[in-house]
Amino acid sequence: xxxxxxxxxxxxxxxxxxxxxxxxxxxxxxxxxxxxxxxxxxxxxxxxxxxxxxxxxxxxxxxxxxxxxxxxxxxxxxxxxxxxxxxxxxxxxxxxxxxxxxxxxxxxxxxxxxxxxxxxxxxxxxxxxxxxxxxxxxxxxxxxxxxxxxxxxxxxxxxxxxxxxxxxxxxxxxxxxxxxxxxxxxxxxxxxxxxxxxxxxxxxxxxxxxxxxxxxxxxxxxxxxxxxxxxxxxxxxxxxxxxxxxxxxxxxxxxxxxxxxxxxxxxxxxxxxxxxxxxxxxxxxxxxxxxxxxxxxxxxxxxxxxxxxxxxxxxxxxxxxxxxxxxxxxxxxxxxxxxxxxxxxxxxxxxxxxxxxxxxxxxxxxxxxxxxxxxxxxxxxxxxxxxxxxxxxxxxxxxxxxxxxxxxxxxxxxxxxxxxxxxxxxxxxxxxxxxxxxxxxxxxxx
Ligand code: SF4
Numbered sequence: 001x002x003x004x005x006x007x008x009x010x011x012x013x014x015x016x017x018x019x020x021x022x023x024x025x026x027x028x029x030x031x032x033x034x035x036x037x038x039x040x041x042x043x044x045x046x047x048x049x050x051x052x053x054x055x056x057x058x059x060x061x062x063x064x065x066x067x068x069x070x071x072x073x074x075x076x077x078x079x080x081x082x083x084x085x086x087x088x089x090x091x092x093x094x095x096x097x098x099x100x101x102x103x104x105x106x107x108x109x110x111x112x113x114x115x116x117x118x119x120x121x122x123x124x125x126x127x128x129x130x131x132x133x134x135x136x137x138x139x140x141x142x143x144x145x146x147x148x149x150x151x152x153x154x155x156x157x158x159x160x161x162x163x164x165x166x167x168x169x170x171x172x173x174x175x176x177x178x179x180x181x182x183x184x185x186x187x188x189x190x191x192x193x194x195x196x197x198x199x200x201x202x203x204x205x206x207x208x209x210x211x212x213x214x215x216x217x218x219x220x221x222x223x224x225x226x227x228x229x230x231x232x233x234x235x236x237x238x239x240x241x242x243x244x245x246x247x248x249x250x251x252x253x254x255x256x257x258x259x260x261x262x263x264x265x266x267x268x269x270x271x272x273x274x275x276x277x278x279x280x281x282x283x284x285x286x287x288x289x290x291x292x293x294x295x296x297x298x299x300x301x302x303x304x305x306x307x308x309x310x311x312x313x314x315x316x317x318x319x320x321x322x323x324x325x326x327x328x329x330x331x332x333x334x335x336x337x338x339x340x341x342x343x344x345x346x347x348x349x350x351x352x353x354x355x356x357x358x359x360x361x362x363x364x365x366x367x368x369x370x371x372x373x374x375x376x377x378x379x380x381x382x383x384x385x386x387x388x389x390x391x392x393x394x395x396x397x398x399x400x401x402x403x404x405x406x407x408x409x410x411x412x413x414x415x416x417x418x419x420x421x422x423x424x425x426x427x428x429x430x431x432x433x434x435x436x437x438x439x440x441x442x443x444x445x446x
Contacts, residue, residue, distance in 0.1 A: 041292040044071045048262055051292045057117030061090060070113070073262040077178055077228065080110045087133065090116060094124035100134035106350070107187040109134055111179045115259040118288060127286040127318040131181050138182060138350035144385070145349040147188040151387030158209045160202030164387055168218035171206055173237060174199045177225040179259040181283075183313060183354045185346045185383075190224050199224065200233070207240050210247065217248045220281075227256035227263050231271050238275045250275060253311065255283040261297035269304035279307045282337055286319050287327040295335050302336035309340035312378065314364070316345075316356045322367035329368070329376040339378040341390070346383055358382060358393070366395040370411025 041049045048071040050058075058070050062079075069075050081087050084101040087109070091097075111132050120126035124133070148154075155164040162170040175190045175198065184190060192198075210216050219241055226234060241247050256263040272278055280301060284290075302308055310332050312319065319325055329339040342365070345355040361380040368377045381390040399407040404421040 042067075044068055047266075049292045049296045054114060054117045054291070054293065057113070062113060071262050073260055073265070076112045076114055076260050076262055080112050080178065081116055082108065082110050084109065084134075087111070087116070091119060091121045091129070091133070093133075094135075096135040096137065097124055097133050099136040100138060106138070107134075107180050107182065107184060108191040109180065110177070110191065112260045114262065114293065115179055118291060125317065127315075127324075128288055130318055131183070131285055131315065132179055134182055135353070137353040140352070141349050142347075142352040145347045145351065146385075147349055149347045149385050150185060150383050151385070152186075155387050158202070158205040160199060161206040161209055163209075163213075163216075164389060167215055168220065169210060169213075169216050171210075171219050171221045171237075171241075172199065172223055173203070173221050173226045174224040174229055176223065176228045178228055178256055178263070181255070181313075183315065183345055183348065183351045185348050186224070187348055187350075203237065203240075207244075210241070211244055214246045217246055218251070219247055219249075220251045220253060222253035225254050225256055226252050227254045227260075227268075231268055234268075235271050238272075238278075242275055249277055249279070251279045251281060253281045253283065257282055257297035257301065258284050258289045258294050261291075261293040264297035264300045266300070269300050269306075272301075272306060273304045276305060277307075279309065281309050281311050281340065282332075283311050283313075284328065284332065284337075285312055285315060287324065287331045290328075290331040290335060298335040298337055308335075308337040310337050310378065311341050311343065312339075313343045313345050313354075314356055314361050314380075315354045318354070320356045320360055320364070322364055325364050326368055326372055326376070329378060330372060333373070333376050339376055342378040342380045344380070344382040344393075347385060362393050362395055365393075366411075369395070 041051050042055070044050050044067040050067055050071060054070075055067065058065060058067070062070065065075070081090075084093065084098065087093070088098065109132075115128070115132065119129040119132075123129070152162045152164075152170075155162050157163055160172045162172070164170070172186075172189075175186075175192060177184075177190055180187075180191050210219065221237065221241075226237075229237075238250065241250055282298070298308060310329075312325075312328065314320055319328060325342070332339055342361060344358055344361055345351060347355070365377065365380050380393050382393060383390050397408050397410070399409055399415065401407070401420075402417070404419060405417040406420040408416050408418065410416055
């Protein structure tokens with residue numbers, strides 16, 4: 001049975017418990033994924049906002065859980081959905097999804113109830129659902145793919161630390177996440193049993209390495225997701241790093257405000273603001289993720305003075321078109337998140353069904369630049385396989401030199417010339433497209 005949004009609003013306040021409903025086969029999920037279901041909200045006793053969509057899901061599947069408990073991140077984390085069996089009673093799995101259950105050894109399944117509430121239960125192609133629900137396509141190894149496509153392990157001087165760039169390091173603080181993205185670059189290591197405690201044991205050697213390398217001025221704390229750690233664990237790590245005089249800048253990479261926004265408590269923000277300058281990179285993939293809950297989490301962080309940037313992976317059938325990407329980036333700006341990187345999907349094994357051709361990202365940037373505010377346009381990068389680092393890719397706006405004029409194409413495709421005589425000979429030779437190309441306005445791109 002499919003419920004309309006209006007029917008959901010009238011759903012009985014106390015349907016049978018999840019267990020009872022599941023055993024009777026009567027549990028129903030929220031129906032169509034529509035914008036209106038995001039917009040109606042209420043404040044819970046904990047002070048955290050609750051959208052009508054999330055609350056309908058709670059009432060259907062977790063009727064014994066109060067709004068206050070639902071809005072507690074500890075409950076969300078402890079009650080992550082980790083089996084296809086349970087998820088299947090909420091979504092109705094496709095053949096491809098149900099078939100993935102034969103071996104979830106590489107990357108486990110975990111989705112917070114909050115994030116599962118945002119899925120369209122009737123559409124396996126729904127973008128958010130595709131990023132979290134495994135399919136049989138994960139089990140193929142495709143050309144160019146590997147377990148560690150960025151060569152992180154070979155740039156790791158001590159366990160849990162990657163030192164690839166001159167003045168910054170990646171600190172892998174934990175191997176746990178609140179939800180596991182099926183295209184995760186670190187699927188070889190995240191989500192393993194004892195992920196939290198094992199990763200904690202790596203900290204002392206990693207901190208000592210940073211202490212002994214004065215060139216390291218920037219530490220990116222990532223994982224896994226650092227915001228799956230308790231406030232006290234994170235506070236401990238941040239205080240250790242802040243004691244190192246040459247560490248000028250700390251960043252945290254996280255998807256928690258998107259998949260478990262309840263994690264962004266006032267107490268967390270109060271703790272984080274003691275460690276400025278502290279930046280945060282928010283991993284997000286689709287405008288549907290910008291729910292009232294996510295919006296509140298992001299605004300709490302911004303109110304705490306934490307500069308927010310975004311990281312988005314370009315994903316086939318999920319966000320690989322100009323309108324979706326523009327809506328995402330504009331939505332992030334409205335939530336005070338500055339679009340930062342758009343990543344080409346790394347060739348981690350079993351991810352071909354998510355990967356677009358590289359030119360697709362360039363096309364999307366071309367379709368955004370000039371058509372919306374420059375603040376909304378991220379930098380498209382390919383993380384070079386084997387550890388070459390991020391390589392930015394841009395549309396070709398420079399057409400070449402014609403004599404002492406640089407010929408450029410604007411965002412609408414028009415050709416414009418700028419008198420620019422002081423050109424080093426080498427650059428002139430490289431960029432000169434020749435008068436014939438200029439004459440008919442059809443100069444070759446560089
Ligand atoms: S949140 Fe990040 S580390 Fe965790 S599964 Fe997703 S991409 Fe991987």
